[in-house]
Amino acid sequence: MDLMEKAMSSAEVRANLPEAYRRLSPDQLKQALKKMHLIRLFEEGAEDSYQRGLTYGTMHLSIGQEASAVGICAPLTDADTITSTHRGHGHCIAKGADPKKMFAEFFGKETGYCRGRGGSMHIADVKTGNLGANGIVGGGLPIAVGAALSMKLQGKDSVSICFFGDGANNEGAFHEALNMASVWKLPVVFVCENNQYGMSTSTERSTAVKNVADRAVAYSMPGVIVDGNDFAAVASASMAAVDRAKRGEGPTLIECKTYRTRGHSRSDRNRYRTKEEIEAWVQRDPIPRFEQELIGLGFLTAAEAEEIRAAAAAEIDEAYEFAKASPSPDPADVTRFVTTV
Amino acid sequence: MDLMEKAMSSAEVRANLPEAYRRLSPDQLKQALKKMHLIRLFEEGAEDSYQRGLTYGTMHLSIGQEASAVGICAPLTDADTITSTHRGHGHCIAKGADPKKMFAEFFGKETGYCRGRGGSMHIADVKTGNLGANGIVGGGLPIAVGAALSMKLQGKDSVSICFFGDGANNEGAFHEALNMASVWKLPVVFVCENNQYGMSTSTERSTAVKNVADRAVAYSMPGVIVDGNDFAAVASASMAAVDRAKRGEGPTLIECKTYRTRGHSRSDRNRYRTKEEIEAWVQRDPIPRFEQELIGLGFLTAAEAEEIRAAAAAEIDEAYEFAKASPSPDPADVTRFVTTV
Amino acid sequence: MDAPVRELSFAQAIYEALAIAMEADPRVFLMGEDIGVYGGAFQVTGDLVHRFGAERVRDTPISELGGAGVAVGAAVTGMRPVYEFQFSDFATLAMEQIVNQAAKMRYMLGGEVSVPLVFRMPCGSGTGAAAQHSQSLEAWFAHVPGLKVVEPSTPHDAKGLLLAALEDPDPVLVFEHKLLYKMKGPVPQGHYTIPIGEAATVRQGRHVTVVASAIMVHRALEAAETLAQEGIELEVIDLRSLRPIDSRTIIESVKKTTRLMSVYEGVKTLGIGAEISALIAESEAFGYLDAPIVRLGGAECPIPYNPELEKAAVPQVPDIVEAARALAGGRT
């Protein structure tokens, strides 16, 4: 095959690739892969720190869901906002947060994103447009609509992204938020990370439709289902929805089908699902899958992949050490930051 | 046309009639007509009493919506329950309430359904299965689901009917209630009386779908649209939904398209709609329409129609006088009935 | 304040505050049910939709939880929303967003955001609207750190407190007693504010300190007139802010009068008067007290429909006269 042929066929391949591969530069794709590693390693570190008694309270790990967080955030800038959930570490890193300040927050330190007041369930990074994790299931839904209304009223060319879980889709807040967003044609993208369970309750036992996206018709908006473990599929769906929002055509509901391979939280005994089910999903791990795909498509060499992983690991180690060495807040300051004045 | 022919053609006509006309006896149809008159006259009396200073507070008239209330309740017995709305006089009479005790409640008298504590917005008649009007838009939705769950747990062969308005369909309670009812396949019928406005806000400006019934798919239940000013159409839809519920197949969402020809409440200046629109709907008054249809189908003579109307008027007059003459509660009893023990 | 003063109704005073803020600050916008062409359930927003357009005077679907949450989202992203609850009773649907999100967001985020929004809360009984449209739930919100709560009693204060709320960086709830909407009073033209957290002594007196807010201020003043004829001088304090409470003004008054009584419409148990009693009982004023601290609060029942019952459920002028007279205990 001569050079001419090679160029042609690769152009052909490209043309058939998901939009994300056509719109993101190789560098951006590598960054995305790195973020997925950072999320995974951050959460493994979080688990580990818990075992070592460095932190207490609860935590919700998104291990297995990294492609959804990073894919959705791929087309965003700091001017775009996200609202996140109790399972928010991934969204936070995907949106551009610094693992140092995340670990510090996780450890309740003064150097953390919330100065140790918020913890895992409230990490936010306002500068990168992350309005925060949320301890209330569905709590972020109307807030995201408010951010979108704000953008519209201010004439900004930005979008508001709202992450929520399958369990949250049965909250009244979901209904009210999607209805208002549609009636007002606001630039918001609703992203349901359907990991099949709300705590122990399967969508089948909690939700009267098969797919959460099936509910989009009730709000006259597109409902899109994607493989949430496939970075390119997620990123492409996000691009389409963000474009639509920016064109002023209103909201989209994206459902990412995925799975959390860890328990709901620390206290979960996994009584509601089988080992086989978990194992089957571990096999569909989005990170090696994305890595292999990038190598296969020639965006990445195996050596580069190894470098990216190592860089992520180093960053997480450093973040962990930074957080450990950071000072705690002064208990005398307990009533600081309640009000502004 | 000889007798033979006449019988045949009338059998044919019958076979093509809406189910309600085939299932309800002439007597039941006359009762239904009378109830529609009672509702209309009750509410005209209520308006009048307000002008005469016999009552205060607010009131919400359902004038123009009588076919929906009476049609839905046509297949029900006292063992079936309803939850109603702020616009509940019609449902109350349709379910079998005594206008005497209704007027007494309306006037705040000790002889009223709620001993004068509730007023227009809280009239209930537990004996006939009416769990009450509700001052909170959407407040009755989950309560109706609870009644249906109760029936199921008790192994009763009854249904729970839930009236609500188009405005209520944007409350979170709507979403949560319909979802639970469907997941648990409960014997409940959701009846949206779509009178086109929630106070001043048209469904177009408040609701992201064209028809409220379009939302039924989000709960995997049938969504049925009927002409809410057509008694037989409403009653037939109710029969089908009640049958389905009793067969254990779960809930139905019925949308009755109708109109309130009076303002939302006393303070309404009708700034949000035109005189022409109101006038057009006054022309579609469900009461003469039903009366004419009954006469046309031979269920009723013109003379009988007049008798029914007169009987209803006499009953309302008597109720009004009863209420006027009834005693008020003793203010010393203000904290009675707060708790049972 | 040298601006011309006119007589305006309480509702007009609120309208004026909203209009001034919207003129001055493009970030201010209004949301709520039927606040547009309908003009608001109590005709407070009136023609604002015609002056500022439907984008800034935004009719919402009947979705109180969502509406409150939209306000939170808009507030943390550069706007200054005002959300009108049609009746404050319906805030029961939005407690999640008000209390878990709006009130706590700044704290949970370690001070990285402010949440500048206003919730307008028509409250109180007296209109025959019964149990679900007549509540006085101020005490709930005054219990929540991160919120500020004001409750004006006059058109003058309604405008000044609302303008203060509209400029405050934190979430402020403005309780508006429905029976006051039509009450008239002098209101200066133009911009002025009443500081959040400052009570006003609206009548000086020697014998009994009466602490009240909203409609109860007027009833207390009427009672004071009556008792003055008997030589009993009430000192009436209008709280104006329920969170933070101006304890200093109450303490100083009690040191002078040695007798304290609170009058409030909310249910007596754990209503705002509980806090008044408690903060004086723990303060330096305790030693000055010559008599038990009296609370005249709402009856322990929902608000009934029948007008006589309804009156019996909340303090009326004769109740205040009687309680204050008993408290004064013959001292004149």
Place this chain on the structure above:
Amino acid sequence: MDAPVRELSFAQAIYEALAIAMEADPRVFLMGEDIGVYGGAFQVTGDLVHRFGAERVRDTPISELGGAGVAVGAAVTGMRPVYEFQFSDFATLAMEQIVNQAAKMRYMLGGEVSVPLVFRMPCGSGTGAAAQHSQSLEAWFAHVPGLKVVEPSTPHDAKGLLLAALEDPDPVLVFEHKLLYKMKGPVPQGHYTIPIGEAATVRQGRHVTVVASAIMVHRALEAAETLAQEGIELEVIDLRSLRPIDSRTIIESVKKTTRLMSVYEGVKTLGIGAEISALIAESEAFGYLDAPIVRLGGAECPIPYNPELEKAAVPQVPDIVEAARALAGGRT
């Protein structure tokens, strides 16, 4: 009570009460998020789903407003539902149904119905769950006529109060402090109840009356031990019921000790201690008081995540010791 007494945890005591009621009364059934196979977020319902089936131990979707409303509808039509809020913080989503419907329905209907339901409300801080999972909002509910509110401090009382709630014809909220779930204590076998509305004097003392509930009872008792060594004798009253409050027991105690202090985890302002202060300050016990009434309540902030801050936000044993010592004022 002659039934055999075992050591059970607070969670096991609740479990036992539920099981006894479900055995005895087919109308009793449970609803809530993850109360079935998961056994409840705090493992309180445990294996009840296996004993009574998924119809009577019903996992709900994550729909707190709807869930509470379903309970109301079931209660007025012949059942006795128990709805578990996974955390009482989430009741903010259901205030409409709890307060406008459950609490008022009997009154609004002129006594024609009763609403026999139980809401289980895991509450309190100390688990590192931060601002939206650690609140103590009891005072809100204690402000609402039509509701009953209990808050046990021991496994024994948890079982007895819950059984009383399960047999009560009215809506009862049972606040369960999360830090107590694993605490063990003696619990009689079989059926017994603790009357709603009765406090318990859990330690006799001469110098200061300390009123507390839930976890604060234990902290107060610990403080009492410490102070006893200094000759200061605290009388500790466990409120057990927050609505209705047993004012008689507190009044009698204060008449004896002449000094009063309340200790509570909810935010100080308008927390339950405000009511304690207010009702003593207005009572016949007022004249017996030798010192201001002290409130030791939660700090005026949301509950922070960091464990040291979290401790600083609610009264701890040393705080009680210090405040009680100061209040005793050298009297021994």
